[in-house]
Amino acid sequence: MGKMKDLAIDEANKERSVRGKRARQRGNAFEREVAAKLNGRRTGMYGGKDDVQAGVFVVQCKVGLSYPERLDKWLRELKPKAGELAVLVVGDSPGAGTRRRALAIVDFDDFVAWFGKEEKDEV
Numbered sequence: 001m002g003k004m005k006d007l008a009i010d011e012a013n014k015e016r017s018v019r020g021k022r023a024r025q026r027g028n029a030f031e032r033e034v035a036a037k038l039n040g041r042r043t044g045m046y047g048g049k050d051d052v053q054a055g056v057f058v059v060q061c062k063v064g065l066s067y068p069e070r071l072d073k074w075l076r077e078l079k080p081k082a083g084e085l086a087v088l089v090v091g092d093s094p095g096a097g098t099r100r101r102a103l104a105i106v107d108f109d110d111f112v113a114w115f116g117k118e119e120k121d122e123v
Contacts, residue, residue: 023064030063037108039117057115071105085114 028044031051035042040054044061052059071088078086091102 026063027061031061034059034061034108037112037116054116075105075107085110 031042031044034040035052035054038052038054038057038059040052040057040059042051043053044051049060050058051061071090075086075088078088080086085106088105089102090105091100094100
């Protein structure tokens with residue numbers, strides 16, 4: 001009976017290992033994609049907090065998390081004119097005596113169009 005239990009544990013560990021490998025591969029692929037679009041280089045494999053460095057940008061990449069649909073909806077509701085960039089700023093309400101935190105959110109495709117490398121038109 002002990003041997004069967006060990007086999008079941010080995011199978012569970014094997015599946016966890018495969019899931020971890022897939023997650024790592026997905027994260028690495030996303031880092032490569034972001035680095036390419038920003039004309040930068042991957043740095044995540046060196047153990048720091050940043051995953052990509054591109055000019056003045058230091059980037060942390062996350063993929064596979066729950067996507068913030070509500071924030072995306074608010075950003076998509078903005079209708080910038082030509083030459084304008086839609087930016088969603090989200091802040092907290094910490095109370096008296098505490099500094100407010102805020103994040104500026106930009107669609108990544110729009111960000112790349114403004115700050116990334118220019119893609120050549122294919123013929």
